[in-house]
Amino acid sequence: MQKAKRVVVGMSGGVDSSVAALLLQRQGYDVVGLYMINWEEEGENGCCTAEQDYDDVRRVCNKLGIPYYTVNFAKEYRERVFSYFLQEYARGRTPNPDVLCNREIKFGPFKEYAQKLGADYIATGHYCDILHAADGRHYLLKAADAGKDQTYFLNQVTQAQLEGVLFPLGKMQKAQVRALAAECGLSTAKKKDSTGICFIGERNFRNFLRSYLPARPGKIVTEAGEEVGEHIGLMYYTLGQRRGLNVGGVKGHAEEGRWFVVRKDMEHNLLVVSHGDETPLYSRGCTVSGMNWIPCPPAEREFACTAKFRYRQPEQGVRVRLEGELLHIDFDLPQRAVTPGQYAVLYSGEKCIGGGVIEQTFGAEVAGKN
Secondary structure (H helix, E strand, C coil): CCCCCEEEECCCCCHHHHHHHHHHHCCCCCEEEEEEEEECCCCCCCCCCHHHHHHHHHHHHHHHCCCEEEEHHHHHHHHHHHHHHHHHHHHHCCCCHHHHHHHHCCCCHHHHHHHHHHCCCCEEECEEEEEEEECEEEEEEEECCCCCCCCHCCCCCCHHHHHHHCCCCCCCCCHHHHHHHCCCCCCCCCCCCCCCCCCCCCHHHHHHHHHHCCCCEEEEEECCCCEEECCCHHHHCCCEEEEECHHHCCCCCCCCEEEEEEEECCCCCCCEEEECCHHHHHEEEEEEEEEEECCCCCCCCCEEEEEEECCCCCCCCEEEEEECCEEEEEEEEEEEEECCCCCCEEECCCEEEEEEEEEEEEEEEHCCCC
């Protein structure tokens, strides 16, 4: 009798990875659960969420009758992900550490450790799909559940990392996943989905960031240079932000409309805001660095495709031009609050063809909402 192929599943303690393990077991694989500890500090309420999550992993694996292990990647996470996170905030940018975590941890050290456990494949509970082509190339595909698709967060995963990877939830809807978990009596069936940055959890983001980076309060000014308030530190604000500015009732400005962030002047420590008219937030294009192509760079130096500039955004039509190490992206329609430090992720139909870090935007002075 042929020995079953072994799959090591990244178990997070959530319903998605629980059902991923269940599905693979039903498909006849030899399934092993592996729980990663990537952050070791306690939350504001004094409890460590990692312990709670591990308890859920243990319950699910015991229910399925599969072995499970724990591995600590906290050191690797601090060196490869968290240090970058702090550097970007110190520059006044808005990073996305979850994208980097996939490349540097979940499909890096995790995969290496899984292979030590005898893994033929690794699997996660991500909502996406994958095509392992006969020519040895690996294509990252969008999930059937468009509202949950997570290809955006996987845009930096390399071809070598995608080899031998399975995404069991690719063709499922979230409602189906929860229903299956409940039907099989998994303890995570009704567990709330985790949101936000994994290592911050439910704690106050500003308090968390303040404990690592010194805040430099400064002035809030209009584009004309008029002082309208004070900020508590540029790192706490993002483009397009409306809440928490504490600007209102300024003489000479009508009450209609709201104030929002349009720019951060790092040199002079100024937060630049606008009132009512959102035109300054719009741009017609951006430049992108660190492009990771899936599966490989295109033959054409210029081509049309679609793109997302943040996770929850619908895909937008764009024109892409390769310029040395940078990508030059022109938007079919002006885009609001495209933010340096975030990722521009490209798509061709159902395929995610890669992504890179947004460096700067251009064309804001002529942009409109046409």
